[in-house]
């Protein structure tokens with residue numbers, strides 16, 4: 610993706626926006642970019658705990674927008690990954706404290722003055738002001754979608770709104786895919802989602818207990834060895850333009866699968 | 876991939892983190908400010924008693940967040956516990 614400023618969004622809550630922001634951010638930094646991830650969910654800050662940086666928050670995005678501190682004072686450096694930074698949301702204010710135009714100015718400053726090569730914006734759920742502010746400075750979008758009815762429907766709505774905002778690079782991250790259920794015909798496959806939404810996926814991330822464990826300890830999964838962590842790492846490589854094949858996610862190693870393999874199946 | 880022990884440990888870590896984060900949220904204190912104060916305090920203590928085994932920890936007491944310091948007033952290495960201050 611050419612977009613330096615990418616909003617991570619979905620419409621529906623709880624589909625994995627914050628998880629995706631933390632992991633893609635850490636992965637891009639591991640791949641050598643200077644990355645800042647921004648939490649725009651004012652009043653419901655979460656990216657700080659997911660990344661394990663909660664104890665270091667002094668100033669926040671609203672303080673910056675209101676000129677109460679310098680931008681460099683509010684940006685927290687992640688000590689585990691070189692050139693990964695977090696700009697936290699305010700926990701004590703409400704979302705009216707965010708002005709889209711002022712926010713755009715801050716993002717511009719992050720790129721032009723602080724030298725960031727990538728800005729990832731974690732959008733709040735919904736399609737109202739919080740989402741609109743988060744999307745305002747974006748040149749590209751990662752739409753996170755789960756392979757289930759309400760998430761796909763909300764993703765379609767969000768894609769329409771992003772297109773109306775002239776955001777050109779829109780890519781899907783299909784999250785929480787369960788290969789066994791796809792294989793048994795009880796879950797939409799990546800091909801189904803592509804067919805329905807007409808947007809190409811750039812990442813397919815399986816349902817993985819490793820995500821819960823990694824958020825428990827506050828360490829992005831891409832810094833460990835889980836399957837989902839690997840999938841996020843691959844996604845980051847694709848964002849950087851690498852042609853990374855999708856690994857086979859099928860996990861059915863049962864009797865029938867063995868039979869299929871024996872008789873020349875996939 | 877993750878053993879049962881691993882899962883237990885990550886839950887314990889999560890509980891510790893959550894208790895602190897909720898205390899800061901409720902008291903509306905920026906956690907990083909407390910963290911910086913804690914590091915500064917330790918630095919001063921180390922200046923006077925470099926060999927001492929001092930610690931400053933963040934604790935929740937009722938609906939208050941307190942820094943609890945255990946400052947070792949030993950000149951020798953690995954001294955025993957000295958005074959205890961709170962605030």
Ligand SMILES: Nc1ncnc2c1ncn2[C@@H]1O[C@H](COP(=O)(O)OP(=O)(O)O)[C@@H](O)[C@H]1O
Pocket residue numbers: 619621622623624625626627628629734784785786814815816817818820821824837
């Ligand atoms: N691939 C995954 N496998 C398992 N759990 C996941 C996965 N992605 C996200 N989750 C879990 O789903 C929940 C919601 O994720 P989150 O990133 O907070 O969503 P959002 O920011 O969209 O509200 C969290 O508990 C998270 O750990």
Ligand SMILES: [Mg+2]
Pocket residue numbers: 626627650655732733
């Ligand atoms: Mg979120």
